Amino acid sequence: MSHELLTARLNAYAVLKNLEDLVVHDREMALFTKDWNIAIRFFVLNGPDAFVEFDSGKCRVGKGGGEKKSSVILFFHSPAHFNKMMDGKASPVPVKGFTKLRFLTKEFSVLTEKLEYYLKPNADLLADPKWVALNTRMTLTTAVWSIPELAELDPVANILSSHMGKGSISLGILPDGPKVNLTVNKDSIVPAKGEIKAPAAAMTMKDMTVANDFLNGRLDAFTAIATGDVSIRGQIPMVDTLSLMLDRIALYLS
């Protein structure tokens, strides 16, 4: 497994996924994208293949071609090429949608810059509850959507996932923050947004600040659980394994 490949998969399937929330929870971006009707495909040779679709103010990100016919196809000749683009250090090769180039360089890049703004913390931003709320939501999404990729390609996460047991794990932030879940099947791990009925295990974070510190590794799990800031229930070995797998993300996304 190449390090670049896994980083590319995380970028394509877990980081870009946050565009979905960006156009809902950032007012400015919601307004900016409300009339967009376009499907962009990110095709990486020997790497991930993802779509980003916009329709009536909604954004959907996923694997493969998506439901809409792609109006733009961006080609990357390697996972490293794609990762460089995600770092703002390379450009894609458009293979379809030359007429949309202006859209890509002007409008779409406004959106991706805003995404970057929400993903890169600094001391000032961490003091802004609104920023913290969306950053936390995005960190949670990135975390959960990274798991299937790690389980497949990271050697340690691969061993861990093989002992994970079956069932769903729900993760949520109180009092009314985002909820996500992961369902571990025999051969796959499926992430999803929202609540899940009768999970095998559950992890709940007390509020956005706790969740932000916890998900970003600034709050030790054992301490946070002991004080009740983070609560876990059910099949704890699943939560333990998940937590060890999440710790692997930092090796690939910095």
Place this chain on the structure above:
Amino acid sequence: MDIYRFDKSQELFQRAAKVIPCGIYGHMSPAPLIPPTSYPFYAVRSKGSKFYDIDGNEFIDYMCAYGPMVLGYNHEKVDRAAAEQYGEANCVTAPSPVMVDLAEYLVDLIPGTDWAFFAKNGNDATIYALMAARAATGRKKIIMISGGYHGVSPWAQTPGHHGLIEEDYQNCIRIPWNDIAAFQKAVDENSGQIAGFIATPYHHPNFADNEFPKEGYWQTISEICKKEGIVLIADDVRCGFRLDMKGSSNYFGFTPDLICFCKAIGNGYPISALMGTEALKQVVSKIFYTGSYWFSAAPMAAALATLKELKKIDGPSIMHETGTKLLKGLEEIAKGHGYDLKTSGHPSMPYLRITDDESLMLHQDWCAECTRRGAYFTSHHNWFVSTAHTQEDLDRTFDIADDAFKALKEKYQK
């Protein structure tokens, strides 16, 4: 029934978290106690089967310090033996004669063993056993059981945990419990490379029902080990002296090459032992292995007193009987409330699980409700019974369990 509060525990923990990693780390970390806010974090006093927390709450203790307490806390005879030895000599430039007395006593007690080596923790004994197996065979690989626990050395930890490198577990092969075919397959696939097989006498994993060996399991394993020149290591750290004074291998009818003891051996005084056969004495003699406190004499005196007392009163029978009564009582109470409480493992260190909810959440809630009423139950780990638990303790425990089930019903019917 009074419901306990843990304000002072939480307060002290806040202080702890500032200066101690995790606040409380390792197996004493409150994290797997679900929810931790229903459990005491700090004990200030203990006596017999009970301990008292920093908030002044009293608990009938079914964890027994995770195994070391076996005769009851602050046991007079054991404490006196230790105090007398402390008065004479403890950690000195040369060991005390009590070391020889203890080794002789153990060698007489445990069938098939010819020597005893002392250290502090169970981990010290399991590492030494692993080194001995490698030294004896000149081979690298160790077979162990998935879900088995042998301490915190890197080889004994499961892959993926922090601080480990791939090489740490490269030579460890994990197979399922009670699966002779898997053992034979591991041996065949690594012909001439297996140094040892380490396992607990019966399987007592966390978060899962505990399992006794199948009929003939240990006997077949022993035969294969003999045939293949594999060192058979019994990790009796947790079960030792709770099932059988002659060691749990005696209980299950097999004779290992090496046996690791800790926990119950000293009733709370820090000491562990590796014991083995004459054939391995020369081998272990060549391994350099020691520690600053491994010759402390007071824990040795305490261990001698503990073993003598356990033997005199037939501790394992008492614990078997008490454990059996405890389990029977709890199963009936659960049934009365419409729940199925499944018990597994040996009655002296049983694992319990309410089967009505596979996620264990119901079971976790019940254990927490019991603890908040004074019966300290964990939901993830096998419990421990001691010879100090009385009928009165059991009766009180039954009242608590009953009240906790009522609370549970209320909560889940809402």
